[in-house]
Amino acid sequence: MATVEPGTLTRLAGRQKGARMYDRDDSMARLRDAERYATAARHRSGWYAVCLWVFTGWQLLLVPTVVLWRGPIAATVVGVLNATLVMAISWYAGKQSVVPLHFTRRHLAVVGAWAALYVGTVLLSATVLAGSVPLAVLGALACALPPAAGALRGTVR
């Protein structure tokens, strides 16, 4: 029959407990590190939310102007300002070194929803609701919604 020296089992149990503690502490430390690096990376990709907030603010100016200010001069001024803003945002986006998670999908969803709402507002203002102040207000809020939702989705986790 095999014999076990006194104290051997206690020593083994203690070693195992120590190993478990090491496992747990080490795992916690690695999880904390991983979260720290993930947070830092997400922070570096926050530029897209900034762009979307700028675009959201722009909608509150652009849409009422398009609805209420009519004529060729208005179309030219709004077109130039809009193109300038979009080019500035694109230039800024092109310089960034970290691309946010699900960027393409998110961007297409934001741009698609915004384009549909913007075209709908412009069509209404050009046909049945020409010069309508309520349309200008509601249209501005509706067009600001997709970029604002996209920006919030990127910042709230």
Next chain:
Amino acid sequence: MSAVSRHPRHELVPLLSSPVRLSIVAALAAVDRAEFGAVRDLVDISDSVLSKQAATLEGAGWVAVSKGRVGRRPRTWLALTDEGRSVYRRHLAALRAIAGL
């Protein structure tokens, strides 16, 4: 068949046992892709260390390395592949299980 469940330690991914590699993967998992220099700064390592570790992760099929150009400036982008994301999730799940979270 044994009814005893395996310790979650066995689910850990050996290649991610290196803290530097885990940090690189953790940073990349939070974004679509990142420029080489950005990852180097985030993880706070040298170019050569990142280059070596990125090559190891690329060899495993977990990181995709692509080169591009913005104006005249060449850029190298790093991104986690779908397999890399899946492996990382499995590794995190094992770490959480060990930590009792």
